[in-house]
Amino acid sequence: MELADLKRRIKASQFQQFKPKSLFRVEDPITGRIVLVSPNRETRHAEIHREDAGTTRKREDCYYCSGKTPSTLFYVDNNNKLKLLEETRSMETALASLKGKDKSKVSTYYKMLENMPSHTFPKERWAARTFLNLVPSLTDDPELSLVISISPADHYRHMHQLPKRVVSAIVVSWQAIEKLASSNRLVAVPFINGGKRAGAGQSVSCFHSQVYITKTPLLYKQIARRRKKHGCGVCSILRSRSLTVYTNREFKVMAHPAPVRNHSLLIAPRQCVPQLETIDPDAFADALKVSLRAIKSLTGVVPGYNVAVRCGKSIGHIHAEFVPKTETNTPAGFEEATGLTLVTEAPLKVSKLLRKLLS
Missing domain, CATH: 3.30.428.10 (HIT-like)
Incomplete structure (x- = not known):
């Protein structure tokens, strides 16, 4: 997969995200600690709640497994190869149906997701797919928030239960995103919020990873200084x-x-x-x-x-x-x-x- 192709794909699908300008940063004048304030984070969709700890939505109801997401940027197949595949359906139709309607509320976009038809994935077998986060709550331009989900067949599995090729496909996706970040002089920050339990920090019940592309975080600079000295x-x-x-x-x-x-x-x-x-x-x-x-x-x-x-x-x-x-x-x-x-x-x-x- 060529880097230029991935950049074009991101540019073409960025309009599918809902990015309210609600994030701002504040610095503690006493300690220098940086605090992110994101009111939008409180209104994001969540399948897992404290009152139903340990329960999950059915696979066919999961937004990621049914493909109710921004268009796929790339897939990783079962041989750890990146694939750019055209999909039979994306979010363009759903977004077009919202013309003339109020788009200032996150709830409008979640309602749109609920009304979207089921996704038709490629017939070719794949292990992971990467797409832009529908409602990124911790990034600003030129930063990006991406999601990596796994095949719907593995919806109910925890990471240790997954075939190694699936977890490996997540890592291959991280590698591609890191390359993209480096080309823009930014940093890729991959992470997993796992566990399918209340307090796990994830909002979708199937195993997945996220990657933020961002400016060099303060902690990274501190690590670099300590590394140079010690x-x-x-x-x-x-x-x-x-x-x-x-x-x-x-x-x-x-x-x-x-x-x-x-x-x-x-x-x-x-x-x-x-x-x-x-x-x-x-x-x-x-x-x-x-x-x-x-x-x-x-x-x-x-x-x-x-x-x-x-x-x-x-x-x-x-x-x-x-x-x-x-x-x-x-x-x-x-x-x-x-x-x-x-x-x-x-x-x-x-x-x-x-x-x-x-x-």
Whole structure:
């Protein structure tokens, strides 16, 4: 797939998004912390609510699995090849039906989605597809918010249950989006909000990933400065045998030595490389699947979790933080006052236990 083709496809489908100008940034004059204020985020569609934790919509009702989304930018097939395929239906017809109607409310667009016909996907088998987020709530021009969904046949599966080729297709999609971001001198920020549970942070019930294309975040700049002064922090963690949970031919899964939440893991390639295009998607997919399997073995359930992937020149060494969401890390007064993080599980104990559970 040529980069120019992808850019043309994005330009052609951007009008299908609803992008209210409600996002603004504020800086804390005391600490310098950046806060994003997005009233629109409160009105986004959500299939999962706290009162129905653990339940999901049927596959045929899922917006992503029925294709009630902006037009597909590209697919990844079962051989990790990117495909640009023309679809039999897109959102143009639905948007045309809204001419003359009030488009200032997000609810108008969600109503449009409900009334859209089912999507006809290509007959050719595919593992993942990428499209623009219908209602991006945390980006502004020239930034982009993209969604990567999986084949409808896998709607009910958690990440650790998916065939490795499907998770690998997610990684291949990240690689393509990173290349797009770099060409515009921006940064790709891939992440997964998983778990299909209340508090998981996702609004659609099937497994999926998102990628923001944005300017270099403040945290990335801080990581770059620390790396320049002290060397690669990721490499220093990977050298610890006692923190190692799992190893494959290219990646390591580590108990994070300074976790933001109990049982947080660090996933990184053994080689100190900055960009996703240099890594093997299958090896990364294997490490991601094993991480969730390890946490499920520990807790007995698939919890809500985040996978935050950091990559690019300012990061220096690709890595992902796998962060289970628990109630045990809610900051108390001292933590709020000092900015410290408190956890109750020692990382060395976590790594030892997870190694045993995976053996």
